[in-house]
Amino acid sequence: MSFLISSKNPLLIFASVDGKKPHWLVALLLTLTFLILGQLLGYFARMPFETSINSIVNPAWKCAIPIFEQLISGNLPIVVCVFLWMYFYEKRPFSHLGFQKKKSVSLYFKGFLGGILMFGSVVGIMAVLHFVNWENGNPLLQGKEMLFPTFLLLIGFVIQGATEEILCRGWLMPILSARYNLWVGIFLSSSLFGILHGFNQNVTMLAVFNTVLVGVFFSLFALRQGSLWGACALHSIWNWLQGNFFGFEVSGQEAGPTLFNLKEIGPDWMTGGIFGPEGGFICTFIISAAIAIILFLNTNDKIKIQTQDL
Template identity: 45%
Template sequence: MFSWIEHNRLLTLARQAARLPHILIVLLLGLAIALLSQFGAIPVIMAQVFIYGISENAIDTSEMSALVSGSWMAATLLSSFAGIFLFLWLWTRFFEKRSFSSLGFELPNALIKYLRGFLIGIIIFGGAVGLLAVTGFAEIEQGNPSMQGVTALGGVLVVLAGWLVQGAAEETLTRGWMLPVLSARYKPWVGILVSSLFFAVLHSLNPNLSVIAMVNLALFGFFAAFYALREGSLWGICALHSVWNWVQGNIFGFEVSGGSFGGGTLLNLMETGPDWLTGGPFGPEGGLAVTFVLVVGMAFIFFWPVKTQEVSPESVQE
């Protein structure tokens, strides 16, 4: 029934590699790639400091419109995470001797998978917000009129470009490379466990982190791993991850993994219940409402009536 965990397209693609690195190399290299990529944002941040100055130990955004704020936020996300693609291309090309597309970016049905992931991401996170709403633990907060509602629509749409890159980059590193490489070299459970915990550790320095938040970060890692393996590609989970963050921060106005992001928000919701349920200052990802939807999401994946198609390694083009 669950044979797709061991026999799926992502593992077949990983086995094309001329050599698969040891687990310690995978962990150290993954950490180095994640950290080095962040240096790409330094010029963008310096430009903002030069133009707007610093107020209360942060860039002064008080005079920014939602569109300008969203543009800077998109630029910051793009410059912070685009380097991950470059580093992984270099590694797979010159060390593993395989194509970048073998990380799960094959073209057949790519658009369908991407749009499906986008829709599922909206539904799943929307489910968590709906749970908070029906229990009376979320309500609309009146904030800066220029940064919420229809007035902020331009910024909300522009910042989506940054989230699309950010979500895809994290998924490419953890589920496109780390998960199948470790699964192919060792066992699938090793790849699933290590990549999921690694994903949680990458966010362990985020502000306002709690025990439930760490559990949910790991749960999202497991959910994303099962999704990618079940689909046999990375397109769907890249879209899901990206829209999850976008909807959370720029549609509903919550903190995203403990942080506040620019671009404005269509709705400005505020958690009003206990932190263990709503997530408190970390955002919904720190509460049991998200725990619930992630568990339900994993159950859905295990009974997802989609048959992963295996193809011979020779069919993958450079």
């Protein structure tokens, strides 16, 4: 536990020594500015490609490519905005967000496995409780023939998941933690994360609560690693498994082609209903369990990452 809140945690140390620590309201407004400006830039960037996308004939690619394009164009410009702010105003490198070089592959792989384990547990519990069944969807958008279109979308979700982690856990949380304390940083960054998802389709109060809760989990997971690599991987594979592997909605959004196509058949408060599993109590239980595991891990099992390796 002490490693999580230590000022020497590599995820926090550079924000702590930097002199530019904005007021919490300014930090939240800056985050929204990065988000809105980045998405506007992405919107105009993808406009020239609309005509060529409409000419695609294959149903799977016609569905997958626009989603991929939106994942890339709607997120990469946000990362660019954060990078430019750090470079020109804060005068610090992008690696200070938690992208140290040492153990990056190992940390990313651990996050990848963690995401598989967590969302696999959600689906496993739903299956045991008979809250999930096969859905007879469009045969042209499901099955093993979707391997390559869904792999393309995995790349898109790698960008999307990393962007949200950079924005909320890489920049906002450490900045707020440096000015106030870690719990303020975690609470405000996770709350903003939940509020932003509250504008999604078919959202419920439980869905918003779960999104705030998973924001807390991502924060603790990143702090536990002292890095952002694992949180980026876990976030990305969670979304991809949910939408393009199992066929559920991702935070209320259709994810396109899917290898399997499952549907929730239990009570919505347990399964999330048309919002997807993230809106159900089963997901609440899994995320809460994951938070408990991080908080109560043996202190002798700390991951030690030296700041000079950044």
